[in-house]
Amino acid sequence: MQREGRTGLPPLRNAVKGKTAFRLPPEPSGFMTVGHAMAFSINSLYKEMYDGELWLRFEDTNPRKASKRYYESFRRGVKWLGIMVDHEKNVSDDVEVTYGYGRKMLEDGVAYVCSCDLERVKALRFDGKACEHRERPPPESLAIWEELVAKKHGEGKFVVRFRGEMQSLDYSLRDPNIFRVIDHPHTLTGTKYTLWPTYDLANTIEDELCGITHILRSSEFHNELQRLFRERLGLRPVEVVQFSRFNFKGTPVSKRLLRPLVEERLVSGWDDPRMPTVDGIRRRGIIPEAIRQFTLQVGYTKSEHEYDWSLLYAVNRKLLDPVTKRLFFVPDPVHLSVERAPPRSVEVRYHPDKNLGARTIEARSDFFIPRADLDSLKKGDVFRLMDLYNLTLLSKGEEPAARYAGDGLVPDTKKVQWVTEGQTEIKVLVAGPLFDETGKYDQHSLTEAHGLVENAFSQVKVGDIVQFPRFGFCRLDSRNTMVLAHK
């Protein structure tokens, strides 16, 4: 028992360097979330560790759910994360291949065509009893199958079922459905097919086709059935590692909870900075490397967890700190006129200890400082305009005024940020958790701060992240609108 503990992800069973293959299998039925990002990162990290192959495979066998914009969302997210995908495919490309397996299963009596209605299937399944179709001779099943392939039957009349274990305590093994008719155009294949394989079968076949050696996925997937498929179809065994979903406090990743917010316009869209989507956290100023490092740090477990956002922020902050310019930002500004102010042109470094350059600020006699700072001072107090000079506060009231009080740095003087007259007014969006403790949408989850930024702000481009000292790290989202990442 060594005290150092483990660093990085634990080794995988039966993993041979150079002979592994992993997959990212999203269903293109919603936007990519942080949860996907972390699960994908785990696969990507292992791909690197074992010098393996990585597939991006869209699980789009339900034409009612797949939509093109979602494929794009995942491609964009994967690219943003810097994940190197070796191959990309859609399960819908392989419908005919799954038909091949389907036919074979029917021929071998591993599956059969069932024409019970849904209620009956459920009832018999509950009782652990087979229906008469289970004994339907293969040629008869095959004949119906060909009609199904030829689109001669509508939805719900027939279903292809796997001959599983009707008595199994695991109900998912009680002759599950493996093909069904869905009479709805598919976003990619149009009306070409109406007979679609179900997830478990398609997934098993695809893993075989892609040569997947290790599956790392969250535990909402049950693997007994897929194991049984592999056994009956004589497919290669695969190592499966399951872990719990990645949840963040106050920000569930579930589409069921998120969709209403978008539809009711309680958020600005799927990329609202409060959203746990990749687009959302990117807008917010979380950088891809932070996701990667965070994933590496927390790893994966089977126990349920709810990450505190501060855990991710800490990683993001440490990455951002050395490369981010500091800019003066004065929230809730109050005008301050200064008597006997010597005109100055000061050069101020963009970073206290990293070499990020400097800017020159022209100072005359009018300034703006944060109201909160002024409030904390008393008449007669000496304070310092940071990087400039000292002042004595003369009056607070309506027209706050101060007098120049020397250049020398006086120990223990309060230092305040400042901007000169005529600077840019900006808005900073501050995103908090979408849901409160009781699980209700928090109406105040998005707040705004307003203030003035110094001239050098004009150099900041959309997408850039800067640090407003004492306020936080912010990303420029659009002209004069920033989003606070975190303190």
Place this chain on the structure above:
RNA sequence: GCCCCGGUGGUGUAGCCCGGUCAAGCAUGUUACCCUCUCGAGGUAGCGACGCGAGUUCAAAUCUCGCCCGGGGCACCA
């Protein structure tokens, strides 16, 4: 209801398989101080946890049993 899987400080984890070196490590959080032309980063110190009960043992976070609590599965969704 049935079937899996989990429960280590506020949060996330390491340790559990192979019992002692664990009066439990790390990170985050928080408090104080140092450093710093405020913040942040960095440094130092403090705070804070083995779900409950029984058993096995010289010795249990680690093994066994029971209980409690939580999550997931039981779709013509993925």
